[in-house]
Amino acid sequence: MTHNKEAESFLPLTPAMFHILLALADGEKHGYAILKEVARRTADKVKLSAGTLYGNLSRLESEGLIAESNHRPEVGLDDERRRYYRLTEFGRAVAVAEAQRMGQALVQARAKKLFRKPKLA
């Protein structure tokens, strides 16, 4: 319960933050991979630069939503200079809470028939 409350205190997330969390939902990634994934999934609508990416990563890391991962790829595929990030349990809770918030907004929009074209008299 308190966990949930704490997670909700982060809402609403900025689109960049939400998409970074989403990018890490299916496994750890390094910075450039996150950037690529976000761009691909949002069809370039959310474009992160090096500055905004690491600004967001720094904040998410200090709030405990993500953490540096100890798992690294096999030696042949690894680049030592890269750091890998993973979603923490708390980060996942925040992402879920944000997704639910957006889901509820969608339900309400549907209930108000926002998507249907208005009938002309």
Place this chain on the structure above:
Amino acid sequence: MQTQNDSFSQKLFRFLVRLLPFDFRINYQGEMEGVFREQQREVAERGGFWDVLKLWKETIVGIFTTAPREHWEILLNDCAYALRMMRKHPGFTVIAILTLALGIGANTAIFSVVHAVLLRPLPYPDGHQLIFLRQQQNKLGIDDIQFSVHEIQDFREQNHNLSGLVEFHAMSFILYGHGDPDRVRTGVVSWNFFDLFGVQPILGRTFQPADEEPGAAPVLLLSYDYWKNNFGADQNIVGKTFEMNDKVHTVIGVLPPVPQYPNENDIYMPTSACPFRSAQKFIEDRDARMMEAFGRLKPGVSLAQASAEMSTIASRLKSTYAKSYPDNVGYQASTTALERELTKDARPTLLLLLAAAAFVLLIACANVANLTLSRMARREREMAVRSALGAGRSRLLRQLLTESFLLALIGGLLGLSLAYQSLHLLTDFAARLTPRAHEIQIDTRVLLFTLVAALGSSIVFGTLSALFFRSNLTASLKDGSSAAGTGRKQNRVRSVLIVCQVAFSFMLLIGAGLMFRSLLKMQQVEAGIVPQRVLALRTTLSFSKYTTRDQYLVFISKLLDRLKAEPGVLSVAISGRYPFEPEFIAGGAQGVSFSFEVEGRPIQPGQAPPVTTFAAVSPDYFQTLKIPLKEGRLFTENDDDKGPAVVLINEAMKHQLWPNQDPVGKRVSGDGGQHWAQIIGVVGDVREFGLEHPPLPEVYAPQKLNPQPGVVLVRTAAEPTRLAKTLTAAIHEIDPQIAVTRVKTVEQARYESMANPRVTASLLALFAGLALMIAMAGIGGIMALNVSQRVREIGIRIALGARPRNIVRMVLGQGLILTLLGIGIGVTGAMALSGLVKSLLFEVPPTDVLTFCGVGLTLLAAAVIASYLPARRAAAIDPNHALRSE
């Protein structure tokens, strides 16, 4: 080619990344460079120029949005941490904030005055173009002889550098038709006076050329204050009429609340409405001078150019009208920027006070730096832990500076409120020095100054303390105790700071000491009169009612008889002015000076004639003010126009012209030998124009020959102010239309004449007192710290047989050495800065030995007192305990 390109863009990227906080870069810079490299590679594969441009745009925007956010975040964290630290050390926090508040408050207060009076442009459009014109008689030492109507016209017509030249003179008239007859200060001005200054009326209009035509219907402009205070800001005032000088005057407008230069007036009228200025005889007389002249430079014309042209015109006048400008007076004309002219009296005093306030702030900074250093010694472990946890040195420095700034900011806010409280006192003070005092306020610039002062101080004491705290933080973690080497280094820095504090305190104390010595000297000066129990009442007669000399004489005789009959009155006199009268002190002796010649001593061509001040007095003037008769006799009631013209002179004049002779019986002339007056006696000297000015040669003439019923002087048996009402009523019995104003005792006027040096000395003393307190606290603090660091050593000394007396002497000695060093530097500094106070001192040299010795001894005594407590504590150290504890 490709690699070169790469390395250039990487360099550029790295340069941009430097905008991010240090900690952030430590964590992410390598990765960011990697990501950027990947992005570049990708863009290069696609090969489009626009893609490259887009990447750069996104990168730059990204860094510029991230950097401020990251810095802000760190600032918030640091502030929160600093506030926690401040709560944890309330003693340090309170002392540091109070010290800084006093320093910043003193500076803000003085700066608000300096800013309004010296720095801000005049509150008129293009105020820098306004100039003040002046004619001088250099050989007579007269700096401003004013202008006659002809001269105003000549300078106006012959110059090419001014877009306008206007005249001004001040008069007092009586205004009827609004309650009691009201004596109004009247500015008589050219029709375009306000246009030249760029002043727009808030009601009605200003003057037009037709208003100044001879015989035009008299019109008036009201000043904002007079309109508000006397007419309750009546919106329908325009068109109302008042009687003045036997004529009906119509109000045509009200001026806005702009500062009035050259002096405050209640109303303004055009030159044609002034009965003196419009008299045909006055207009025709080239030598009848009473006006000031102001001009506005044409755009692009410099002051020097205008001044040079005025000189040329003056030489032309000199060759054309040789009689009006004789060779022997050194006639010249020049111009000054109006800004300079209006602030010339205030400048030296204000600059001295600003320097004093700056010194107080420097001392405060040194003291807070010392406090911070002492506290830092206790925080070494905390810093070392933070450093071990990954905080870089610059990160710690940033944290310390944030703490410093927060302290200074709170101190600054407190200082601002102190300055705000003292503002009306300062305005009153500055009003004695300059007409610009009314512009003093705490505005955005002053607030900005406070912020800069706070920021500056925090940088000074923050950096001082941060730079000298232990550089080897890990060492302090390892050994746990304070390392001796760095401890010594810190102590040295602290000692230097103490020496600086003492040196600055010394200089401030010297400033205050000199001003007080000067004030004391001034108070001891013989004024030449007995000012106690004499009341002065300024009377203004209606010029239109008293038109002949006989009318004046009848009035004077009636007045003297009536007032003498009043119980409690010992003697009564009438004079044109009285010693220490504020208006005449402000105007100086020049306004009442004239040149004359002595019978049998014709003035040779090229030789300057003697100059004297002049006063017309009734016979009892000398008895009323108790001015002693030295030779000959005083005036009697029989010295009138029926007998020969007679005058009295003072001793200064006797010494100048007849040093070894008896002047009684000699004759002098003020009109080139047309009329001669015989000297019938010599009276004592009077320092009429302020105690600091030596007595000038003076000629007294009887009122019966020169009726000038300006001021009534009454010597009373008891406290004179109690008779003020009765005397005013008695004057009104003779003529109810006389305005009786500026009722004040001569003693009061004498006291007020010293207000300037008194306030300057008090402010300096306040600053010096603050400095002394701060320095004492500093010396005491460092001695206490010294003792606490040397407990072991002192313990050993005591164990080896040192007596408590020796220990006390040792500690006191150290305090005294620092103080002596400070005094040494202070003496040099005070000598170097002596020029700053020189012009403000009276009969005291700026390197006055007595003051220097006195201040030195005061500081030494203060150092002994401050070091005594730590010395006692040192002497009381128990050697057993001290040796075991470490």
